[in-house]
Amino acid sequence: MSKIKLQNVRLSFPSLFRKAVFNGDETKYEATFMLDKTEHADLIKQIDNAVAGMMKDAFKGAKIPADKICLKDGDDSGRSEYEGHMTIKASNAKRPLVIDRDKTPLGEGDNRIYSGCYVNGIVELWAQNNQWGKRINANLLAVQFFRDGDPFGDGTTASVDDFDAFDDVEMDDFV
Secondary structure, eight states, X not given: OEEEEEEEEEEEEEEOSSOOEETTEEOOEEEEEEEETTTTHHHHHHHHHHHHHHHHHHSTTOOOOGGGBSEEEGGXXXXXXXXXXXXXXXXXXSOOEEEOTXXXXXXXXXXXXXXXXXXXXXXXXXXXXXXXXXXXXXXXXEEEEEEOOOOSSOOOOOOGGGSOOOOOOOGGGGO
């Protein structure tokens, strides 16, 4: 296993406070981290080297298909926000540590962590070689808020200012 620290990377599809749901089934805590191909070139090389070492050790040097490796080329994803990035998806059955810049714990209600913000993360790469196949996976260990970024999606939210205040009314007036 190889522990990797990701610094100042963009966060996508975070399920850090509740397990993700897929086809109605609760799965794992997970997140996808976006590594800019230019800015994070050294980090990407570090991850590539760790993957190559795991392939050599766990699979006797045999190559495995790119879709079986947690590090993927965002240009091949079909998602415009991933262009120019490599992505690494990590998951864990146990809830990861989630902290703020000052190392204080963050909870879901803090609304500090969101898809599009920048974070530091810690993942652990591991080789899977069992009845379910051969893969290089990443365990999600921790996420630290680093800085705000433009949220993915339209970012539309509702506010109390969207409503009018009114006094008590009789419900019969609306029937």
